[in-house]
Amino acid sequence: MIPGPDIILACPHCEALAKLPTFDYVDPTGALSWTDGYQELPGVPRQPNVVRCHACSKVYWLAVAPQLGFLNPGEVGEGDRAAWNDLPAVTPTDEAGYFQALREGLAAFPEQELELRVFAWWRGNDRFRDCKDDVRYPTNPEAIANAERLIELTESGDHELVLFRAEALRQLGRFKEAGEALYGLCSDYNLARERQRELIAAGSRNLDVLFTEETLNRLAAEQEAAEREYLAEAQSSDGDDVVKS
Numbered sequence: 001m002i003p004g005p006d007i008i009l010a011c012p013h014c015e016a017l018a019k020l021p022t023f024d025y026v027d028p029t030g031a032l033s034w035t036d037g038y039q040e041l042p043g044v045p046r047q048p049n050v051v052r053c054h055a056c057s058k059v060y061w062l063a064v065a066p067q068l069g070f071l072n073p074g075e076v077g078e079g080d081r082a083a084w085n086d087l088p089a090v091t092p093t094d095e096a097g098y099f100q101a102l103r104e105g106l107a108a109f110p111e112q113e114l115e116l117r118v119f120a121w122w123r124g125n126d127r128f129r130d131c132k133d134d135v136r137y138p139t140n141p142e143a144i145a146n147a148e149r150l151i152e153l154t155e156s157g158d159h160e161l162v163l164f165r166a167e168a169l170r171q172l173g174r175f176k177e178a179g180e181a182l183y184g185l186c187s188d189y190n191l192a193r194e195r196q197r198e199l200i201a202a203g204s205r206n207l208d209v210l211f212t213e214e215t216l217n218r219l220a221a222e223q224e225a226a227e228r229e230y231l232a233e234a235q236s237s238d239g240d241d242v243v244k245s
């Protein structure tokens with residue numbers, strides 16, 4: 001991981017300053033995809049979309065926070081920028097923070113509501129990613145209501161949303177509907193669909209690993225080999241044509 005500049009932001013509620021660390025390069029080794037669609041890179045801090053202000057405790061979309069400038073890695077701010085040197089980093093939002101964001105009206109339209117609900121769900125599911133508990137799905141009323149609303153919002157969505165929907169249905173134990181939702185996926189999502197079908201057939205509601213990096217690498221290698229074979233065949237049949245003509 002190679003750090004990039006720290007961006008200096010002002011809270012849109014109280015104007016308190018904070019810094020947003022960025023990264024110029026992130027090593028993709030060990031990437032993991034989860035059944036809820038969350039993709040994890042071990043050791044890499046999450047790039048937040050909604051953060052909590054350290055001064056007023058309100059939450060806000062990073063995208064609407066005024067950006068005052070930046071400090072490059074190792075740079076020490078001087079003059080007017082000296083105050084930037086010791087700013088706290090923005091605090092990424094947890095599950096409770098996303099519920100707060102929904103209550104405080106940060107969802108101005110349905111796509112934003114869906115984004116906040118998916119992130120609330122992911123941050124709630126985080127507690128199950130490194131655990132072997134028998135129960136690894138939402139059990140508290142607010143998290144269940146969130147998953148139910150997420151299912152409503154993804155009713156006529158595209159493929160990625162179909163996977164969110166099927167997973168939320170499966171986590172709520174609505175296996176028949178989860179299986180039906182998977183019909184909405186095109187063949188690009190075969191592997192994810194098969195994994196979901198296995199879990200549904202096993203009657204599992206638990207959050208699980210969808211793909212490891214090894215699976216993705218193996219698939220990429222298989223695809224490459226198939227393309228090479230196809231090209232070799234196409235070239236040899238071109239040769240045949242030349243001979244015939």
Ligand SMILES: [Zn+2]
Nearest residue numbers: 011014053056
């Ligand atoms: Zn504030």
